[in-house]
Amino acid sequence: MSDLTKLTIAAARDGLAKGDFSSRELTAAHITAMAASKPLNAYITETPEQAVDAATASDARRAKGEAGKLEGIPLAIKDLFCTKGVLTTAASHILDGFTPHYESTVTAKLWDAGAVMLGKVNLDEFAMGSSNETSFYGNVVNPWRRDGDDSALVPGGSSGGSASAVASFSAMGATGTDTGGSIRQPAAFTGIVGMKPTYGRCSRWGVVAFASSLDQPGPMARTVRDTAIMLESMAGFDAKDSTSVNMPVPNFEGALTGDIKGLRIGIPKEYRIDGLSDEIDALWQQGIDWLKEAGAEIVEISLPHTKYALPAYYIIAPAEASSNLARYDGVRFGLRVEGKDLNDMYASTRAEGFGAEVKRRLLIGTYALSAGYYDAYYLKAQKVRARIAEDFKQAYLNVDAILTPTAPSAAFGFGEKGDDPLEMYLNDVFTVPASLAGLPGISVPAGLSKEGLPLGLQLLGKPFDEETVFRVGGVLEEAAGFTATPTDWWRG
Amino acid sequence: MSLDKATVAKVANLARIKIEEKDLEPMAAELNNILGWVEQLGEVDTDDVEPMTSVAEMSLRWRADEVTDGGYVEDVVANGPNHEDGFFAVPKVIE
Numbered sequence: 210m211s212d213l214t215k216l217t218i219a220a221a222r223d224g225l226a227k228g229d230f231s232s233r234e235l236t237a238a239h240i241t242a243m244a245a246s247k248p249l250n251a252y253i254t255e256t257p258e259q260a261v262d263a264a265t266a267s268d269a270r271r272a273k274g275e276a277g278k279l280e281g282i283p284l285a286i287k288d289l290f291c292t293k294g295v296l297t298t299a300a301s302h303i304l305d306g307f308t309p310h311y312e313s314t315v316t317a318k319l320w321d322a323g324a325v326m327l328g329k330v331n332l333d334e335f336a337m338g339s340s341n342e343t344s345f346y347g348n349v350v351n352p353w354r355r356d357g358d359d360s361a362l363v364p365g366g367s368s369g370g371s372a373s374a375v376a377s378f379s380a381m382g383a384t385g386t387d388t389g390g391s392i393r394q395p396a397a398f399t400g401i402v403g404m405k406p407t408y409g410r411c412s413r414w415g416v417v418a419f420a421s422s423l424d425q426p427g428p429m430a431r432t433v434r435d436t437a438i439m440l441e442s443m444a445g446f447d448a449k450d451s452t453s454v455n456m457p458v459p460n461f462e463g464a465l466t467g468d469i470k471g472l473r474i475g476i477p478k479e480y481r482i483d484g485l486s487d488e489i490d491a492l493w494q495q496g497i498d499w500l501k502e503a504g505a506e507i508v509e510i511s512l513p514h515t516k517y518a519l520p521a522y523y524i525i526a527p528a529e530a531s532s533n534l535a536r537y538d539g540v541r542f543g544l545r546v547e548g549k550d551l552n553d554m555y556a557s558t559r560a561e562g563f564g565a566e567v568k569r570r571l572l573i574g575t576y577a578l579s580a581g582y583y584d585a586y587y588l589k590a591q592k593v594r595a596r597i598a599e600d601f602k603q604a605y606l607n608v609d610a611i612l613t614p615t616a617p618s619a620a621f622g623f624g625e626k627g628d629d630p631l632e633m634y635l636n637d638v639f640t641v642p643a644s645l646a647g648l649p650g651i652s653v654p655a656g657l658s659k660e661g662l663p664l665g666l667q668l669l670g671k672p673f674d675e676e677t678v679f680r681v682g683g684v685l686e687e688a689a690g691f692t693a694t695p696t697d698w699w700r701g
Numbered sequence: 702m703s704l705d706k707a708t709v710a711k712v713a714n715l716a717r718i719k720i721e722e723k724d725l726e727p728m729a730a731e732l733n734n735i736l737g738w739v740e741q742l743g744e745v746d747t748d749d750v751e752p753m754t755s756v757a758e759m760s761l762r763w764r765a766d767e768v769t770d771g772g773y774v775e776d777v778v779a780n781g782p783n784h785e786d787g788f789f790a791v792p793k794v795i796e
Contacts, residue, residue, distance in 0.1 A: 310776035409759075422754075451761055520739040531716060538717065540789050545782035551792050552717070560719035568718055572728070573735055575716040576704070586739070591752035593745050598753055630731070631738055645753075672758075 213238040214378040218282055218435040221381060225271065225281045232271070232281025236264035236325050239283040242379040243327055248699040249350045251364075251373040253288045254296050255328040263325040270323065278442050280323030285380035287371050288329040289336055290316050290426070291415040295326075299417040300334045300344035303562025305543040313415025314447045315384060315426045322442035327380055331370030334564045335534065336391055336419045339636040341369025342623060343566045351399055351620050352377040352695040356661035359698075362620040365395030365636075371429045372399040376695065382430035382439050386416060388423045389522050390616075390640025393652035396429055397615035397665025400654040400693065402682070403429045404436040407673045408647035409454035411440075412447035420529035421452075423522075423644050433653060433682045437461035440675065456673060464676035465683040470504035472681065475608035479515035480639060482617070489614045489664065492656050496612055496666045499688035500681065508608050512600040517593050518642040519634055524577050524590035525645070530567075531574030537562060569630065598646040605671050610681050613639050615652040615665035639667060649675045651682045654691040663693065704729050704736065 213235050216224065224230055240257045260283060267281040291297050291309035298304050312320075320326070333343040340363035341349040351364040352373060364373040368385030372395035375383050385392035387405035396403025404427045411426040418424060428439035441462065446455040476497060481490070501507050539545035539558030546561050548554035563571065577586035604611065616636055626633045643650045649672070652665040666685060670678035704712075706725045709732065713720045720728060755761075778784040783791075 307780050310773070310779055448762075448764075452755075452759075454759065514745065517742055517745055520742050523735065524739055524742075535717075539782060540791055541778075541781050543780070543782070548792070551794050553719075554792055555717040556714075556719040559717050563718065569728075569731060569735075571716050571718060572709070572712050572732060576708075576712045576732070576736075579712065579715060588752055589742050589747065590739075591754065592747035592750045593742050595750050595753035596745060596747065630735065 214242045216381070217432050218381050218430055218438055219432070221282060222438070226276070232264040232267040232325060233261065235281060236260050236283045239327055239379060239381070242377070245700045246374070246377050246379040249352060249373045249377055250347050251330050251349055251370040251377065251379065252285070252328045253298055253300065253331050253346045253370070256295060256326055260325050260327050267323050267325060277321065277323030278438065279319060281325060282323070282381055283325045283327050284319065285327050285330045285371060285374040285383040286316055287332055287368055287384050287386060289332060289386055289417045290384060291417070292316055292326070292329065295329060297329065297417070298346065300332045300346055301562065301564070301567070302345045303537045303542070303544050303558070307543045311415060314412035314449060315416065315443045318442055318445065324442070330374050330383060333367035333369065334567050335417065335530070336367035336386055336388055337530070337566050337570055338366040339390070339394060339633055340626065341366040343564050345564060348623060349373050352699065353399060353620060353662055354695070354698065360622055362622055362662070363398070365398035365620065367391040368395050368403070368429060372396055372401060372403070375399070375401050375429055375431060377697070377699065382428060382435055384426055384443070385429045386424055386426050387644065388419050388526060389644045390637040392427045392429060393640050393650055393665070393667055394616045394636060396652040397654070397663065398620040400663030400691065401429060401431050402433050402436050402651065402653055403427065404440060404651045405644070405649060406440060406444060406675055407649045409452050410444050410649070410673065410675070412445070412450040412453050414447055414449040418533040420526040421533060422529060423526060433651070433679060433686045434462060434465055436651070437465060437679045454673070459676055461675060461679055464679045466680060467684060467687065469500065469681055469684050472505045472610065472677070473508050473608040474500050474505045474681070475508050475510035475604055475611040477510050477512045477515065477604070477611060477613060479512050480613045482638060485617060488658055489617060492664050492666065493612070493614050496655055496685060499685060500612065503684045503688065505681070510604045510608060510611070512604060512642065514593065514597045514600050515642055518597055518645055519638060521590040521593040521597065522641045522645060523573070523634060524586050525594060527570040527574030528577045528587050529574070531571045531578060534567070534571060566630070594645045597642055601646045601648060609671070610677050611669040613667045613669070615639060615667040619658040619660065619662035619664055643669045648672060649678050651678050653682050653685045653689065655685065655689040656691065657693055663691070704732050
């Protein structure tokens with residue numbers, strides 16, 4: 210049998226339906242690939258026995274004619290989603306041993322659709338990072354390397370384990386979460402597709418919270434079609450998430466018509482930032498040409514407050530995090546470090562349990578919310594956020610979608626951006642504005658850098674118009690014809 | 702606005718994160734680096750702008766104030782590092 214791990218979700222779905230192979234065979238192939246991918250450190254917890262059981266149950270359902278939309282498809286789950294009876298860490302020491310007694314809504318929906326869990330994948334601690342260098346469980350390694358160079362590169366973050374697993378063919382798809390670019394940027398760094406839906410489209414219930422007004426689960430897979438298939442099973446109203454939106458879930462796969470004639474695509478001039486590399490700029494121009502050739506109309510637009518998105522984000526997200534992460538105090542979850550009294554126990558537990566980047570953000574957030582500074586920082590940032598959202602609203606009066614690069618560079622090496630957090634934050638310069646506005650966005654692999662690394666283009670859509678994002682993304686994917694894969698050096 | 706050592710110590714206490722005396726100064730520098738960069742938000746005219754509090758244009762749903770679920774005491778306490786008889790146990794707080 211040919212290598213089942215190389216199939217797309219769509220092809221595996223068809224092969225399973227035709228009886229060419231079983232979910233047990235498909236799952237076994239991925240368990241082997243997962244075991245061989247250890248040098249990438251993509252998985253925190255592997256669940257091969259449960260995967261085999263789930264695949265067996267899936268084959269039985271199929272035999273009875275009860276196949277779901279993702280029946281028998283093996284997936285990796287970002288270790289930020291609570292999974293019943295399976296260790297859930299958020300890649301933090303402070304959640305040592307946390308084993309939820311409940312299942313997140315999104316993963317429950319995936320299992321209802323027939324999907325099989327391979328394991329829980331690594332991430333930046335509490336999803337705070339852009340390079341997967343802040344995990345308590347160690348760095349995730351990008352399966353891609355520069356041409357003729359063996360040095361390890363970051364997979365992006367925070368959904369770096371998800372990206373690395375999908376790009377290395379140890380999972381057909383993975384869940385991610387995106388707060389400021391955590392699905393789209395790692396997708397770009399690893400040559401896969403990552404889709405952040407509109408805020409409110411997928412339930413946040415049971416997802417470890419980072420910044421609640423920004424966090425949004427979404428799919429990561431190797432093709433636009435595969436992410437559309439996954440999102441259809443992940444999305445939907447959930448009464449347990451107070452900001453879940455009660456709207457029907459469209460047939461996202463059906464949106465991939467290949468026809469974008471007459472669509473108006475905006476090119477925001479403010480995204481031509483100082484120092485944008487020629488390579489990224491050329492790729493962006495190439496993307497513009499592809500869409501034009503496919504019959505879209507290209508329109509220059511202005512999003513005047515773009516440059517303020519990052520500083521606003523780095524007040525709002527830490528402020529919300531400082532509130533959300535107050536619950537980790539050595540009482541209800543995981544780690545406890547004893548102290549001389551209760552307060553000392555709290556402070557000692559949090560000092561040992563949180564890593565440096567998380568502490569830095571919690572202190573910024575606490576300061577921004579503290580008496581006397583709330584108006585100057587948090588309120589101001591929320592007002593700037595309103596202006597950024599208004600920029601997009603105005604732009605969408607005139608265009609159907611927006612095309613930008615996903616990230617300002619290709620994947621970089623470990624420690625290359627370690628000294629100054631601001632340098633790391635700049636990675637999210639193209640993804641954060643849409644996060645603040647709650648808009649859907651997709652990163653599609655569009656080419657290789659001079660050094661042989663994947664580069665992504667980002668498409669942004671109107672609120673709850675994921676269908677147009679998928680449609681244009683599909684055309685972009687087709688035009689780019691990105692078929693490169695990393696050499697499988699990690700198999701030794 | 703620039704944070705000094707004493708302010709960092711105060712914020713760390715509010716955040717319940719123990720920071721060693723020797724680490725306060727470097728932390729102040731790190732935080733000032735970020736806050737200095739954030740200062741540029743002051744350039745944006747936000748007079749008459751309502752702060753954004755909801756991403757989707759929606760109002761929060763109402764529901765009847767009634768019990769719809771619950772009764773999972775053992776599930777709730779199961780992950781606590783120290784629990785007894787359905788309660789989380791903490792160091793003594795009243796002398």
